Amino acid sequence: MPPINLAIVGVGKIARDQHLPSIAGNPDLLLVAAASRNGAVEGIPNFPTIEAMLDAVPFVDAVSLCMPPQFRYDAAYKAICAGKHVFLEKPPGATLSEVADLEALAIEKGVSLFASWHSRYAAAVEAAKSFLVSTNIQSVHVVWKEDVRHWHPNQDWIWQAGGLGVFDPGINALSIITHILPTSIFLRNATLEFPENKHAPIAADLNFTNSDNISVHAEFDWRQLGEQTWDIIAETSAGKMVLAEGGSKLTINDTVIPVSSETEYAALYRQFASLIKRRESDVDLAPLRHVADSFMLGKRVFVAPFHD
Amino acid sequence: MPPINLAIVGVGKIARDQHLPSIAGNPDLLLVAAASRNGAVEGIPNFPTIEAMLDAVPFVDAVSLCMPPQFRYDAAYKAICAGKHVFLEKPPGATLSEVADLEALAIEKGVSLFASWHSRYAAAVEAAKSFLVSTNIQSVHVVWKEDVRHWHPNQDWIWQAGGLGVFDPGINALSIITHILPTSIFLRNATLEFPENKHAPIAADLNFTNSDNISVHAEFDWRQLGEQTWDIIAETSAGKMVLAEGGSKLTINDTVIPVSSETEYAALYRQFASLIKRRESDVDLAPLRHVADSFMLGKRVFVAPFHD
Numbered sequence: 373m374p375p376i377n378l379a380i381v382g383v384g385k386i387a388r389d390q391h392l393p394s395i396a397g398n399p400d401l402l403l404v405a406a407a408s409r410n411g412a413v414e415g416i417p418n419f420p421t422i423e424a425m426l427d428a429v430p431f432v433d434a435v436s437l438c439m440p441p442q443f444r445y446d447a448a449y450k451a452i453c454a455g456k457h458v459f460l461e462k463p464p465g466a467t468l469s470e471v472a473d474l475e476a477l478a479i480e481k482g483v484s485l486f487a488s489w490h491s492r493y494a495a496a497v498e499a500a501k502s503f504l505v506s507t508n509i510q511s512v513h514v515v516w517k518e519d520v521r522h523w524h525p526n527q528d529w530i531w532q533a534g535g536l537g538v539f540d541p542g543i544n545a546l547s548i549i550t551h552i553l554p555t556s557i558f559l560r561n562a563t564l565e566f567p568e569n570k571h572a573p574i575a576a577d578l579n580f581t582n583s584d585n586i587s588v589h590a591e592f593d594w595r596q597l598g599e600q601t602w603d604i605i606a607e608t609s610a611g612k613m614v615l616a617e618g619g620s621k622l623t624i625n626d627t628v629i630p631v632s633s634e635t636e637y638a639a640l641y642r643q644f645a646s647l648i649k650r651r652e653s654d655v656d657l658a659p660l661r662h663v664a665d666s667f668m669l670g671k672r673v674f675v676a677p678f679h680d
Numbered sequence: 681m682p683p684i685n686l687a688i689v690g691v692g693k694i695a696r697d698q699h700l701p702s703i704a705g706n707p708d709l710l711l712v713a714a715a716s717r718n719g720a721v722e723g724i725p726n727f728p729t730i731e732a733m734l735d736a737v738p739f740v741d742a743v744s745l746c747m748p749p750q751f752r753y754d755a756a757y758k759a760i761c762a763g764k765h766v767f768l769e770k771p772p773g774a775t776l777s778e779v780a781d782l783e784a785l786a787i788e789k790g791v792s793l794f795a796s797w798h799s800r801y802a803a804a805v806e807a808a809k810s811f812l813v814s815t816n817i818q819s820v821h822v823v824w825k826e827d828v829r830h831w832h833p834n835q836d837w838i839w840q841a842g843g844l845g846v847f848d849p850g851i852n853a854l855s856i857i858t859h860i861l862p863t864s865i866f867l868r869n870a871t872l873e874f875p876e877n878k879h880a881p882i883a884a885d886l887n888f889t890n891s892d893n894i895s896v897h898a899e900f901d902w903r904q905l906g907e908q909t910w911d912i913i914a915e916t917s918a919g920k921m922v923l924a925e926g927g928s929k930l931t932i933n934d935t936v937i938p939v940s941s942e943t944e945y946a947a948l949y950r951q952f953a954s955l956i957k958r959r960e961s962d963v964d965l966a967p968l969r970h971v972a973d974s975f976m977l978g979k980r981v982f983v984a985p986f987h988d
Binding site for chain 1: 753757774775776777778780781784785841842844864865866867869870879891966969970971972973975976977978979980
């Protein structure tokens with residue numbers, strides 16, 4: 373089978389750091405074009421817009437969309453209507469409704485749509501899932517605390533309405549727990565902390581349960597100095613599980629468990645190529661649905677102004 | 681076929697005004713029990729909780745849940761696990777995730793789940809839908825403006841976080857437009873106005889489009905004195921359509937169109953009985969998804985404090 377002719381749209385930091393190396397390392401994929409307002413990829417044709425690219429390079433089979441979420445729907449719509457398979461960076465869109473619309477459109481047009489959640493492919497996630505399905509879970513505690521000034525310096529868009537604020541990293545935690553927990557969860561109450569001068573939250577405290585009233589408590593905070601924390605701790609009938617460092621390390625009762633050596637984005641592109649071969653889609657809206665539920669149900673409190 | 685043995689849970693104003701008369705008028709349904717913390721229905725056994733009722737009256741086939749949305753999941757979960765068909769008042773839950781969970785559970789347990797949207801059964805809605813499918817729509821304007829002091833006097837829960845505020849009536853408009861428009865829409869931007877002293881919005885301005893960039897502009901306001909407005913106006917290739925008075929009156933180019941004489945709740949219970957007979961569910965989350973999208977994407981501005 374010849375490789376899939378892939379194009380990338382939105383050549384920014386995440387595309388350079390993660391997408392381009394992972395595409396280059398996958399023999400099923402051949403990068404043939406790029407479209408970006410500002411960036412460019414050396415050695416292939418570059419275009420200012422996805423429309424120009426789709427016109428000029430008709431043999432593109434699939435596109436990977438790495439621009440900010442508020443621009444993703446229009447590009448995805450054009451690509452799917454042109455019969456291209458589509459990879460969506462996370463979050464898959466600015467609203468739940470637009471992604472639901474794309475999902476229906478992909479079925480209608482017979483193409484594969486992949487709403488990717490990179491943290492689900494972190495090295496220890498599958499091992500954590502396997503452990504949890506074999507136990508009775510008593511409680512879960514999610515702690516996702518990082519320094520926004522370090523990870524998103526002077527990125528104004530993350531503070532705009534619709535920019536999700538601390539849910540931008542927090543949705544990674546939600547993508548992991550919705551994957552590893554054997555039952556679905558839903559929000560019971562939430563508090564979102566908004567800096568007085570911003571339209572997006574800097575911290576969130578979320579209390580979920582499942583239908584058995586097991587507590588899943590999540591704390592997201594963007595004001596963490598010093599050590600950064602991306603941990604999921606489960607108390608279970610078989611002891612304590614700690615999935616640490618964003619899903620990359622796993623200990624069960626303090627014993628370190630062996631994990632995958634594949635990187636997150638290599639695994640994402642392996643999954644995308646596999647979906648295309650099988651003519652299937654993979655669109656799980658649960659992480660974004662929990663974010664929307666948090667904004668709908670959550671109590672807003674105002675905290676000190678934030679300045680970069 | 682004998683009538684369906686129905687129980688009602690949450691005997692408040694909406695139950696008395698709408699549910700009880702509609703159930704009494706439907707020969708397929710027989711009201712056999714009620715559960716409520718405060719209210720009671722004369723002439724049938726009454727219980728303080730749904731658990732007590734399900735224990736005491738095992739021949740209940742179906743339950744209608746009329747309590748506030750934040751208490752609906754637990755009652756629905758218990759009813760579905762007991763093998764009962766479930767009617768959910770609108771909105772179907774406090775979160776999207778919990779309703780998605782109930783939908784999956786209903787399939788697993790082989791019962792019918794009906795997430796009802798009463799405004800979809802307003803007298804002129806089907807005629808409006810039939811008209812719109814035959815035209816090219818150029819733009820849609822939704823104006824939903826009422827006086828909260830008149831319709832929700834001293835109801836503190838509507839102002840709590842999760843109480844939805846002006847989206848409590850606004851979701852009725854969203855339930856109609858998502859039913860009558862031939863294509864799906866999604867939010868592009870939104871502004872929500874919060875009284876300084878409340879946790880829920882008193883007004884919202886929402887700009888939706890569909891994939892063809894047709895504008896659907898919705899204005900919700902709870903500060904309307906004098907005449908109350910619940911109108912949907914569509915400019916189309918066949919002229920101007922006005923669906924007025926919450927879906928009950930229709931004019932096309934100023935000509936009044938004949939409409940159904942069935943009341944909204946009579947039609948809802950006809951649909952519920954039909955779903956049970958066909959062993960089907962009817963759970964469309966689109967209206968609540970647009971509300972959640974509005975809270976997630978919308979810009980919050982603060983306005984004068986509100987006092988009843």
